[in-house]
Amino acid sequence: MKKLLILAAALVMSLGAFAQQALWGGQRIVSPEINPDNSVTFRFVAPKAIKVQVTGDFLPTQTVEFEMNGRQMSFDMPGVADLKEGEGGVWSFTSQPLASELYNYNFIVDGISVKDPNNAYVQRDISNIMNYFIIGGGKGDNYLAQDVPHGTVSRVWYDSPNTESKVRRMSVYTPAGYEQSKKKYPVLYLLHGMGGDEEAWLCTGRTAQILDNLIAQGKAEPMIVVMTNGCPQHASAPGESHEGMYKPYNVSSMGGAFESSFGDVIKFVDSRYRTIKKSSGRAIAGLSMGGFHSYHISANMPKTFDYVGLFSAAIMPHEGVSHPIYDNMNEKLAVLFGNNPKLYYIAIGKTDFLYEANVELRQRLDAAGYNYIYNESEGGHVWRNWRDYLLDFAPRLFK
């Protein structure tokens, strides 16, 4: 009888969850289902719908081409597939077998974008919430939590007197073993793109999983990864500071303010963590606007980083921009490369709208005889490439 009572209580609590689930849109089916051949079945319950579709980057992309300033550029737009209605109003679609990768998707029900109510795994990119799934058995294994030692991931506030908000938020990954050890660790400063924040590399970039896995396999050195917020107009990611729960927008910071305050970041990290406080223990890399930041920060602090990574970097001529950070870049690069950095790394996709800008950058570096590693990939200005670049870049550091 006593046991029965407990079971009944458990049942009621389940009932509560079911009621909630029905209420909030949960459906008691499996979606997405990764099949043994790595095809993926998407399911959605909608007995009254006329059309149910799925869109995502697992489908063949539609390339949108356009011209800007005489340059041919393009975007890859995810494709769209129709689901078919089956018994009980359950619509479904099965994809082709997919390569091992992290994919994003959404349903479209009679023209309305709908998250998959059966998939609790979502990523936020600026203001957009996207469902995702990961196909393992290859590259995607790097993005999945594995049975390996895990680092600690922290959201930390630091003093940044050289910004308006004075205190700012960063995300910090310390590798497994950091807390038990007494040794000093190198630091990778990893910067996001336009509209991003200190959550971007953790959430969409899967940085903690990538580093856990690379370090456990012996491919990367144990390192601290510091993920800053590159927009000093804000103290933190949306909703995390007294600025309130505003609608995230495509905020940019390409006026010198973030780069000028980067000394605050290094000073804090070197005081809070057991770091190797010299250039051989520091790397800086970023994607898009973060590549722009990395390019300028490394050149303006030419004795600070032995490793620099520009991922789809928004490199443009800057001589006309009125901030000292952007002045005299050729002279600054001469000093930087004069110090023989151990790695200067440029990666970009063939259809990235910043491809030509990076060709120009390389031409300048080539003309001056500077050494760098160049990784030209397929695809465009997308997170899939930035995760790839981190996978390629991190193992090259601190060796």
Add this chain to the structure above:
Amino acid sequence: MKKLLILAAALVMSLGAFAQQALWGGQRIVSPEINPDNSVTFRFVAPKAIKVQVTGDFLPTQTVEFEMNGRQMSFDMPGVADLKEGEGGVWSFTSQPLASELYNYNFIVDGISVKDPNNAYVQRDISNIMNYFIIGGGKGDNYLAQDVPHGTVSRVWYDSPNTESKVRRMSVYTPAGYEQSKKKYPVLYLLHGMGGDEEAWLCTGRTAQILDNLIAQGKAEPMIVVMTNGCPQHASAPGESHEGMYKPYNVSSMGGAFESSFGDVIKFVDSRYRTIKKSSGRAIAGLSMGGFHSYHISANMPKTFDYVGLFSAAIMPHEGVSHPIYDNMNEKLAVLFGNNPKLYYIAIGKTDFLYEANVELRQRLDAAGYNYIYNESEGGHVWRNWRDYLLDFAPRLFK
């Protein structure tokens, strides 16, 4: 010209985001909009829809009553309101002025549950993703990040040899100033309910914001808050361990395994953090199943916690359950209360389905002459109450 190029590049990157936004369902309107009188306007673009509704706990609830084991019980189901179609297919609904609070909601478009594409703020409760918003100017201010010093929030892995997985994940809040200080801090162990995990109190419970605010106002002592995962069948929250990205479900742990392994938690916390390593520096509290855990852990470790909080606790007669943790509870409670704990705190809502179970618990405590604080609130088995209880409980600790 150079400036123009940069502007153009910024434009293209914006364009990319807009394309993405359209693709992933973003709409360029404001929703929800909190009006000056604290009414809230919800908007949704759906030119072809027949019916657009909003459901959430800001609407008058519908109480569902039922009987179990001869007891009258009830759930509060969120209400539903119809939006009206306006120009350009923009549907809208404005609520009554709302009390200061955190509210959850969803749209329902022609019967399909849809997240608000204009609101990037979501909470996960078990497998359900819910939009939320916060009305400030009162109690809700506790749940908003304010212009106060912020603590550090970390996801940490710890050794738990007394569980199957051996290593497990927890969330840890250290108060502002912890890292710069040398003093020792008290610890609140804060446990989630059925289906929850180590993210629940941070995400839906707003623990970091609550503690930041209470501490900054001088209402609560600076304390560490340790949020465990109460289901030792799992190493971590869904997707965070090698168990993979399974569909979160209403997992329960009421068989003694979690309680038995709680020594692992305390051992780790006392070794990793600067803690006050005695009962006067330890509190344990939990909601629902976490209240059940707190009840048994505190009684089985009677010299460990001077502060115990049972929030809507799943207290049931347990003498028949075959685990030593649940045996001889009356004798264990006698030892616990014999040690004169500084606070034994019971909170429950009037319409909670566990109300009667908590009446019985209080009758037992009363019959034995044990002292406790009792907080009877309106409402049922909902997060709104659990945040309230934390707001009431935390200021009573470590004074």
